[in-house]
Amino acid sequence: MIEFQKCTLENGLRLIVNEDKSTPLVVVNTLYNVGSKYEDPDKTGFAHLFEHLMFGGSKNIADFDKEIQLVGGDNNAFTNNDVTNFYISLPANNIETALWLESDRMLQLDFSQKKLDIEKNVVIEEYKENYLNQPYGDVWLNLRPLAYGNHPYSWPTIGKDISHIQNANIEDVKDFFYKYYAPDNAILSISGNVNFENVKKIVEKWYSDIKASNYKKKLIYEAPKLTKPKFLELKREVPYDAIYKVYQMGKKTNPDFFAVDLLSDVLSNGRSSRLFQKLMIKNPLFASIDAYLSGDIDGGLFIVSGRLSEGVKIKDAEKHILEEIEIIKNELVSDYELEKVKNKVESTNVFGEISIMNKSFSLAMHELVTDAEDFNNEILEYRKVTKEDIKRVANDILSENNCATLYYFAKK
Numbered sequence: 001m002i003e004f005q006k007c008t009l010e011n012g013l014r015l016i017v018n019e020d021k022s023t024p025l026v027v028v029n030t031l032y033n034v035g036s037k038y039e040d041p042d043k044t045g046f047a048h049l050f051e052h053l054m055f056g057g058s059k060n061i062a063d064f065d066k067e068i069q070l071v072g073g074d075n076n077a078f079t080n081n082d083v084t085n086f087y088i089s090l091p092a093n094n095i096e097t098a099l100w101l102e103s104d105r106m107l108q109l110d111f112s113q114k115k116l117d118i119e120k121n122v123v124i125e126e127y128k129e130n131y132l133n134q135p136y137g138d139v140w141l142n143l144r145p146l147a148y149g150n151h152p153y154s155w156p157t158i159g160k161d162i163s164h165i166q167n168a169n170i171e172d173v174k175d176f177f178y179k180y181y182a183p184d185n186a187i188l189s190i191s192g193n194v195n196f197e198n199v200k201k202i203v204e205k206w207y208s209d210i211k212a213s214n215y216k217k218k219l220i221y222e223a224p225k226l227t228k229p230k231f232l233e234l235k236r237e238v239p240y241d242a243i244y245k246v247y248q249m250g251k252k253t254n255p256d257f258f259a260v261d262l263l264s265d266v267l268s269n270g271r272s273s274r275l276f277q278k279l280m281i282k283n284p285l286f287a288s289i290d291a292y293l294s295g296d297i298d299g300g301l302f303i304v305s306g307r308l309s310e311g312v313k314i315k316d317a318e319k320h321i322l323e324e325i326e327i328i329k330n331e332l333v334s335d336y337e338l339e340k341v342k343n344k345v346e347s348t349n350v351f352g353e354i355s356i357m358n359k360s361f362s363l364a365m366h367e368l369v370t371d372a373e374d375f376n377n378e379i380l381e382y383r384k385v386t387k388e389d390i391k392r393v394a395n396d397i398l399s400e401n402n403c404a405t406l407y408y409f410a411k412k
Helices: 046-053 064-070 092-107 113-132 139-148 162-166 170-180 196-207 257-268 274-282 314-330 335-352 356-369 372-384 387-397
Strands: 005-008 014-019 025-032 074-079 084-091 186-192 230-236 242-250 286-293 300-308 403-410
Touching: 014 196, 014 356, 025 092, 025 356, 046 074, 046 084, 046 113, 046 170, 064 074, 064 092, 084 092, 084 356, 092 186, 092 196, 113 162, 113 170, 139 230, 139 242, 139 403, 186 196, 186 356, 242 257, 242 314, 242 387, 257 274, 257 286, 257 300, 257 314, 257 335, 257 372, 257 387, 274 286, 274 300, 274 314, 300 314, 314 387, 314 403, 335 356, 335 372, 335 387, 356 372
Parallel strands: 014 186, 230 403
Antiparallel strands: 005 014, 025 084, 025 186, 074 084, 242 300, 242 403, 286 300
């Protein structure tokens, strides 16, 4: 059970504070409710670009990293389809430095053409290195539009096309910033050796004068299930053939999310899981195989992916995957299997509660999706899942009519 207090400033900034006296540190986590799903389809990659720009200096602070290092801290960030998240870890008695820094770059970035050009080049090189020149790097550039069609999840956070970043201008950047990087579109989640009332005073000192954007974001509709099988075949310079089968599974707030998550664990969490035992140990068709969830808020994917062993035909590999899926759709999982995956989820959750980094981010994400208190209720929801639930959601989701399949061939 994670204890916390929260409040909302007049400008809309939501503050969550978890007091943890067991550590000398504090993590200041700033979650902005802007991921790639809010981008214009003709101007994608902006949320990820801003992840870079936010470290390039703000209105009153020229060197963000230098100020962090001077007080013994470190920081980083990430972007996904739903959010952009920044975090700072530092000694608890230096928390005001972190709040000063984060508030200043929320107030206004140091916009300049020179800095924009530098970060554009960095992102373009990242695009080339990780997506175009990396083995299997373009999988999601192709699989997302196959699975999502015209939905805003159909492009990756790096962007739909490299030209969108190349063509970004300073006015585009300013417009994006003032819409989304504002207190009423942010959650400030703090975990560590702090006191709620003291933190609240410091937050009000540095954030209260920042104006809300009052920008009404476009409504993101739930990604619809597929109505017929979709298929794509690619050939690339990679060492092994690979197969990807993805199924639409609904919103993260769907009550069945916990059963679907456990379903993926039964299939592929650990060496004793079904796919590992059946398709790597007893019948070594795959060099690696996995089943997992993308976790997107407005419509995630249930993903089964594997890299084939040498000499195995991809259609044979797919046939055996489908056989395992049919088994779990028609037979109840054992008591042992269900208890095993529930215990793994619970142990992961318990260990996660030790980390102030995990706590600060998890509280922010739960607050965004539903309510921070739901973080404390997760284990109870997983414990409620029955064998019948696993079978039911398997039949609901794991249908070929709800599947996009990618054959990824190695050029011989």
